[in-house]
Amino acid sequence: MGVFKNLKELIKGMGITGKHLGRHAITIQYPEEKWTMPEGSRGVVVLLSDKKTGELNCTGCGLCEKACPTGAIDLDAPRGEDKKRVLKKFVVDNALCCFCGLCEESCNFCAIKMDTRYEMSVLDKKELIWDMGKLQEMGKDVDYVDTRKKKKPKVAKKPVVKPTEDAKPEAAAVNPGDAKPAAEAAPDKEPEAPKSPDKPAEGDDKKTESGGEN
Amino acid sequence: MTKEELRSYIDSTFGSQLKALDTGRHDPMYEIEPQNLVKTCQALCDDEKVKFNFLCNISAVDTTEKFEVVYSIASLPNKLRLDFKFSLPYENAEIDSVQEVWSGANWHEREIWELYGINIRNHDNLTRFLLPDDWDQGFPMRKDWDAPDFIRLPEK
Amino acid sequence: MSEYLSVLIFAVTGAAIVLFTFFISKLIRPHNPYPEKGVTYECAEDAIGDSWIRFNPRFYIFALIFVIFDVEVIFLFPWAVAFGELGLFALVEMVIFILILFFGLFYAWKKGVLKWV
Amino acid sequence: MSDNLGNLELIHVFYWLKELLLSTGLGEPYVTIVSYVVLGAVTFGVLALLALFLVWWERKIAAHIQQRFGPMRTGWHGWYQTIMDAVKLLQKEDVRVDKRDKFVFFWAPVVCFVAAFLAYVVMPFGNQLIVADLSIGILYVLAVTTFTVISLLMAGWGSNNKYALLGGMRSAAQVVSYEVPMVAAILTVIVYVGSLSMVDIVEAQSGLFINWFIFKLPFGPIAFIVYIIAATAEANRVPFDIPEAEQELVAGFNIEYSGMKFAMFFLAEFVNMFTVSAIAVTLFFGGWNGVFLPSWVWFLGKTFLVVLLLMMFRWTYPRLRVDQLMEFAWKFLVPLAFANLILGSIMKYLGWYW
Amino acid sequence: MSDPGSVGIAFWILSAIVLISGLLVVSLKNIFHCALFLMLCLTGVAGIFILLHAEFLAAAQVLVYVGAVSVLMIFAVMLTSNLARKKIVQTNQNALVAFVSCVAFVVGALWLIKGTEVWKFATEALPANNTMTIGKLLMTEFMLPFEVVSVLLVAAMIGAIVLARGEEA
Amino acid sequence: MGLIKKVPAFFEPIPGGGVVTTSLEGILHHAQACSLWYMLFGTACCAIELMCTGASRYDFDRLGMIFRATPRQSDLIITAGTITKKMAPRLRKIYDQMAEPRYVIAMGGCTISGGPFYYDSYAVEKGVDHIIPVDVHIPGCPPRPESLLEGCLHLQKKIKSQKLSDWQEK
Amino acid sequence: MQYYLMLAALLFVIGLFGVITRRNTIGILMSLELMFNAANINLVAFNRYISGDGLTGQIFAIFIIVVAAAEATIGLAIVLLIYRNWRGIDTDSYSVMKW
């Protein structure tokens, strides 16, 4: 009979909710317990520093600025007299950033990273514009795999050895061309290592362009 | 019907109205005469062999010299896809409404009217709908459009 | 009889306490009316037209039927209370009473009045 | 106070209070009035606490049904969450809509709460624990709760808001429709008791639980089901919460109310829920009857179980549409309830019950 | 009211409520308010009933008038009128005449009531009221009217439905 | 009436009267902070995260936050999602209709400054703080539920640190 | 007891006044209800103070309530009907019911 069937269904529904009533909640009680952010979660943008020297890895190449779809990154790295870029300003506007991770992927110097931190609510929106110092400080103890091992020594050495020439190597470093996957697949590194030297040409263009602008 | 068959069928049946273009990727692309628009659409929709009864999309394009209006249509029963388009002059652009063929064209056309300023003839409800009610800054999707509070992404 | 006094006093006390809380709240709450605040809320849009409009007579018809049944109820209560001492005659009487009323209900039903739309 | 709370006899306290006041030399009528005022205030306090507790409880139940925790950060499991809510509502601004009907807008919440509150004059919280055992007990409850309808209509009208008005109208139509089957279900019990007094009803069920009317009556379960459905509707709860259906009417009749006035509606809703449950307990589950524990514990315990049932409804079912709701009431519930009543009284006449 | 004093107080309060709200019913401009005051007035009458030991009647009064008739009235107000918001004069040109004649009437009535001796000595009858007696009486003595009432109600219902529906549907 | 504003002035002169003020302040603000009923307002992507925050895993109710569909009864409006120029007056309207005390959380880049649509978009309002006063900004696109919760806790802290003397000022 | 009677008389007169002066039908119906109630008060008062032996007065009152309710339903239904036909419920605006 319809009535009884309906009644049965209604009771069944209650059964389901009743069943859950006895179960334990799945809630994560936020401030006390926290969700462990998986590797590679895209939280705030930070600038990484060299683990040894404590200096910023960023070379001011401007690739991330160009890759950023929202214009959140504003950097200024004019070339000094020695043709070497000096990072003057590196500002990330967290209000504009859409946490897409493109900057991290575009950077070949392990200089910018999306950290897993996310607690950054502020009372004043101006505090969301992070300058270099803040970015560096945030990135202080961020753990990262240094993928630029081969290049780093070069970068480090070059100024010492031959300051005038450093435009070149940098270019080579900058442009792994389509080596985007390189940065992405940071953990499993094999495929990109060979790729990066492949296409210097394009990166070169880009670099000079940006250089010109700056 | 495969794409090739579709191409040849269109050529043979609608050859006078639809001229194949080579800019289309993946799906066949044709060019038509704007004044034949409704007729052509009706024919495409009614033709038993193809029966393009589903309008996917209409989009206007501003190439800075002219407008193009692109219609993407599909046939549900025959599982076909086809695009066609035509160009319009930049000034006084006007097209016919294809509402009577595909009712769904209504909003697409309204949008074109609102954002590009292409007038739609025989449209039953050309009123503002995406932009704020008090919008008075012209047709924002045009390439040359600008407004005082419009901030462009700085060139990097 | 004094029980009934309690009803009156309860009503007054209840109202007084409610008003008292309103008063307390008045002491501590902010009060900052301005014209926009007093605008009728209608999903963040301007309300179109007044809301004191004429309403669907459906509501009315249900209320109408209800009045009849409510009146019936006031006969049913004494009957129910006295039923134990009255016996068959009262039972029959009441059944007739209810049936006659139900005749009205079924009339309404058949007329489609009980449909909302 | 007496050391045995179980035998707390309100009537006695009342007389004691009266005596005390009399000894101060006040005239008899004033003494009566003052002692009732005190009683009223006490009842009000108890009710407010009960309602606050119910709100908290509902939130907890809902949360656990949904595998959440509910309030957690105000005391142990958020026990004083609802008190904080009340305090907050106390400091909320009282927004007054320009287009409101001042008089109606102001009084609607008062009427709503008082109507809910008045029902407690006859509520038998326990053995002797009743404010006044009116001889028309249950009829009285029905009578005073009708004011709720009016208050909702007033709220809807006073706000001058379409959603509110629709909510008020719906609510009135609904409460009115479900009152008929509810009364019929109540009558089924009354036929057996032969009295309207709440105390008599409870005493008729004294003894073991088989004496409870839900088991004792031949059609007790049906009467109970009819009653609980109608009661859910009377209390405007899901699946009959169309007056404040969030997805349709935003917030229904209380859409324009804020601060304390809203709080009154909110409290009244929960007080009403408690009322209908308490009446269900009185009518069908033997009221305060029970063994070992003090009578009021039994009463409250049973009532909370019924409230739990209502809450389970709320968190399980979708809501009905307004027309379906009406049709359900008139085309199904009313005939069923009256058929049940007639059959019940035939049984009573024939003596087919124990 | 066990003691005459409180009966007196209650009576005065209640009659004040009844009369004032009654006056408001006939004089207010907003008809919705009128309906509300009608309710208040009838509730007051219910209180008076209680004073007269007619408890059941009081409950019935509240149930029927407040619960049902007022709702009906309010619905009717909402249904039919935009009057409620227009603060139009709700009285017609008869007002003055009516007022005068009413005053005359009331004075006469009061004088009559005052002058009639019988009522002054009316004894307090046994408060034999309870619902059960009413029930018994209804079922026995007043059986015929009782059944007629059901017919009346049905007639009213059907009539009202027919009228209210009209040509609709 | 706002008598409360006079409380400090009244009690402070009395020795030990400061306690009254502070405890009153404490209770009242604690109540406000613990029972932030938020307005059901979400326009875009962030609204989905708002929903998730209300759902079982993150559970707004834990903080005593429940949603109300009408601004009259809400204390907090979380502007979740892009506010376009067309929407801006409506947002303002809702804010106006809220009963005081009222708070605003700007959730997500869009509401803080236009976010991803800051550049090149002709239709997006570049920050809700041009329309309504914002208390807490939560960046993110969308902010994670935890970010939102953290923002709410931040707001609670802010509320608790208010003073009676600036009761109505906002 | 005369107080009750006075009350009833006053209420009745108020109702009467309303019936005469009200311009719209619903108002008239309300006033009518007042008059019914005045009658009821009288009945109950007589029952209480005079008939002593039974509850006939109360039962009469019940019947009056019933009749009043029926009257209200029908009356309001008529209001609806009038409204439907005349688009207004002012008594003055339709001459049919003007006296």
Next chain:
Amino acid sequence: MGKLKTEEFVVNMGPVHPATHGVCRLMLTMDGEKVVKIEPVIGYLHRAIEKVCENRTYPQCIPMMDRFEYVTSMSTNQVFSQACERLAEIEVPERAEYLRVIMLELNRIASHLIFYGTTAMDMGALTPFLYGLRERELIIDLFEMTCGQRLTYNYIRIGGVSKDIPKEFIPKCREALDIIEGKLVDYEGLLNENPIWLIRTKGIGHLPAELATSFGVSGPVLRASGVDYDIRRDDPYSIYDRFDWKVAVCQNGDCYDRYLLRLEEIRQSISIVRQALDGLPEGNIKAKVSPKFKPPVGEVYSRIENSRGEMGVYIQSDGTTKPLRVKCRGGSYNQLQALPYFGTGGLVADLVAIFATLDVILPEVDR
């Protein structure tokens, strides 16, 4: 004359209304409770994504596309990448295709779970809403594990996907699928046969097939009306032709069918994901695409089946790094457009049910 009709009055439902899932405003002309006319007013969420995209390079467009339809942003990624791939004729690696299918279907499940929840909530049942979101969290976890975001994934890129899945993905995914499949029984138990649910949805909001087609209604709504059309099968993209699954079709086109159909689609999607997990090959996850991706001059309209119907992107390229025109087409656009033509005549509550089962989300409409 003589009919006592309620004055028709206009009520705004929205833009901020719990039942409009966003900021749509329906101007309802009502006769009492009956809806006699619906006039959707949109544009409250018009964010000019198309304009923004015209000023972004192709890779930069993808995050913007995320915001075009955030409930299933994987689909938006996919449809845009696919358009670019078709423009530039890029071959996508096998593994990437599999990953894409997995993500797309997981996202479809997530979206349908939201649908389940919001629909139930609109009908007044709050608990299913939380259940739906609860299971959705499992999928979101998977996404977060893979690409680091919960909602705006930016995962599917031109030529492949951005990251490979972590090791624990596959077991976790299988586990999540099992849980969801188990919970589906609960979902159905709560609503499918519930008499209240039945009377609220059965026969309500009937959308005839011809009307649907002519308005360009697509996806589950179209299929619920009895039109057997699914782009995944009928205009195959990615590698959908390799899997064995059924296109769910219902006949009545009422709210109940639309609801049932989506539950069935969850099942089918689960099966697709399982097959894809089984067949997941090793290999590269991304074709070589220069960051200065410059497709040749040309145009393409690419479309996929997302959980709300046909999602399409029209791109015209002028050979530079930025597209000349990007036009997004979402299923909701057409569904909302059709609403006034079949949604009237019921009560407000019916309209709420219809709106809910159309599963309209506003960014797709307004962009």
